[in-house]
Amino acid sequence: MSRHDENVPGLSRRRFLGAASSLAVAAGVIGSGGVAAAERLAKPRALSAVEPFYGVHQGGIVTVQQTHSLFAAFDLEATQRADVIALLKRWTVAANRMSRGETAQPLAVPKDAAPLDGGSAEGLRASRLTVTFGFGPGLFMSDGKDRYGLASRRPEALVDLPKFNGDQLVAEKCGGDLSIQVCADDPQVAFHALRELLALADGVALIKWMQSGFTSPPAGGGTTRNLMGFKDGTNNPSTRDGQMMDQVVWVGDEGGWMKAGSYVVVRRIRIALEHWDRTERGFQEEVVGRDKASGAPLGKAHESDPLDLGAQDKEGNPVIPDNAHARLSAAAENDGAQILRRAYSYNDGVGFYAERWPPWRQGMMLDAGLFFVAYQRDPRSGFIKINKKLATQDIMNQFTTHVGSAIFACPPGAREGSFIGAGLFEGLAG
């Protein structure tokens, strides 16, 4: 029944198709009057908006942010390292194919076999699909066991995240041995990709949690707004600045097999939107440290103006409050620490909440907020350093609750012919 068994008899493409396209095959064209349809489907989807999968770095990190994202974490079930490697190889091939707008697998199947691609993205464009893989602490050591003989290769920087002040983490939205983030400009393309990768993991890794998200770029360009209605990401380091990315995002020589990779920290941050929406605009701006309409730092006129952390008003109070989010997360307040944020808003419907205060937090509330995603060269001097301060001092915590959390080492990009994470396994016995 497995859809990724390379030895299923009769799956040779030639045997069924001759010269017809593999796309048409995987879509299940053969038989039952499907000849005309096969011709129509034989043209691959438009590839105009393709993000290359192979390269020095993985895609989906400094890639111009797509509108839709799915982040999935997996528990490894395999007992053998070889099974993990085989999965990474299958994932690599499929991710590359799908990033080009192709089906996950190239093989034809007869009518009496399950299709090797479910076909739910048939006819859709590549949509700048990126697939970003990550390795969680559990790949190296799980419940004190070195399941795959990889413990000695665990990067120092892949620390377990500490418990932060105020964390209200829910186990079923945390952690994972492996991660996949799929981003695309089309939600159906993104879901198709994740689902096909999921099927390829059958028997090796089980999905643990999944989080969808969206972000909508303004019509005229510029910074996107989050669900708080504020521009979000103004102070992000520029992905067009290669030197900056080398400094902030990409692991350098210190990283061994992780060189040219990056570490991702994700946090599912529920925002009490009902509470926020009842809050005075002036207070909202003090919480954020910026003007709501323009995004300018308080006391400044333009979004791109630098924060003036020393500015005082006539009474000698700081113009940007001491506990404002923008101040506390600024590099200048964190010994220069920076991270590359690549967050998505999420909306998971409604759930029942019963909290004592404020009074309207009794009953059905939106389960919506920010799926925070941050890449960095070293989480110890990146997210962890910054969030230790935010978790204790940020006045925004009055409106936000961290309910999900995970950290993954995202290896460098794969070279064509190789596979994601190959460097991790180099030189290991057996």
Next chain:
Amino acid sequence: MSRHDENVPGLSRRRFLGAASSLAVAAGVIGSGGVAAAERLAKPRALSAVEPFYGVHQGGIVTVQQTHSLFAAFDLEATQRADVIALLKRWTVAANRMSRGETAQPLAVPKDAAPLDGGSAEGLRASRLTVTFGFGPGLFMSDGKDRYGLASRRPEALVDLPKFNGDQLVAEKCGGDLSIQVCADDPQVAFHALRELLALADGVALIKWMQSGFTSPPAGGGTTRNLMGFKDGTNNPSTRDGQMMDQVVWVGDEGGWMKAGSYVVVRRIRIALEHWDRTERGFQEEVVGRDKASGAPLGKAHESDPLDLGAQDKEGNPVIPDNAHARLSAAAENDGAQILRRAYSYNDGVGFYAERWPPWRQGMMLDAGLFFVAYQRDPRSGFIKINKKLATQDIMNQFTTHVGSAIFACPPGAREGSFIGAGLFEGLAG
């Protein structure tokens, strides 16, 4: 604290802004160096893709389907009919404004008041936003009580849905006294609209459940595919055929205040995608009754070919199996019954399932499938008639589970100056 109190002092637009646009005001431009920003924001969002809110019919029914949808159901908390009417008036004004790409409410607020629009769609386009309102059975009679003196106005056609064979309904995803479906080509625009409408219901109606969905039109046009990888909606009556819509979708003279309205039935249908993906392509096609690649009825060459329900193969078996979905749902098999489907795929992450069979339905599975939405002139001769047959005979039930369900009477469109559902309240005392 209420964001919809028309009597909040000092909210007159002129008082704060003079000639500046209300958009800029609602976005919170006043004060703190916001003058330049006010100028920038004074231009309304691009309105090029606007679906008009006012009209004979409500939008979002025969409107060309947008890519994103949010469907929300509400429980009424109000004790007075007047409060319900006031809510519908607020919703009408806000829905019209937002469909034009404007903020939900026009009033300026000073820094020391909560913004009357959260601002999360600021800078985004109208995105063909439609807002479609519905009235559930509970508006007319709830727990045997005629709360609003409307029981005598309940349309005959607004029946409670019967229990169908195989239903596994979850109470927290069913029913509701009021409904709002928001559709747009941008997920953030859709969520903004729903959230602002939610805020306007404060104290009158409480959200009960919400379902998001997506659909992606093929690059070259044509029928979209669902998560089963099949084209879905081929046999839908054409929304461009006004006569057909009058016959199938719009309530006629028989409906009293519901004339020119329609009835919507929604069903949250979980699809066992892991099971489906392991199923032979030939069997998938027999389940659906169509070719997977082309969408053609079995035995035919083209998607648009009519189903030949009488066709037999050499052995005298029906070419389209007796229990195929396309056969059982065809008008010819249901005394001509037709509905207008306007479904969205959904993906709500993963959940734990433990079923005895098949064996892989133990553990984490996708909570994904189809949010089925169907409009009709009369659900008794529409969805109910068709689904009674499907629920007992459709072989597709092996892969699908109905977990959510609701029915609503969607009143006709509002005339400018009036409000949604005005006809329902006409001539009532007090």
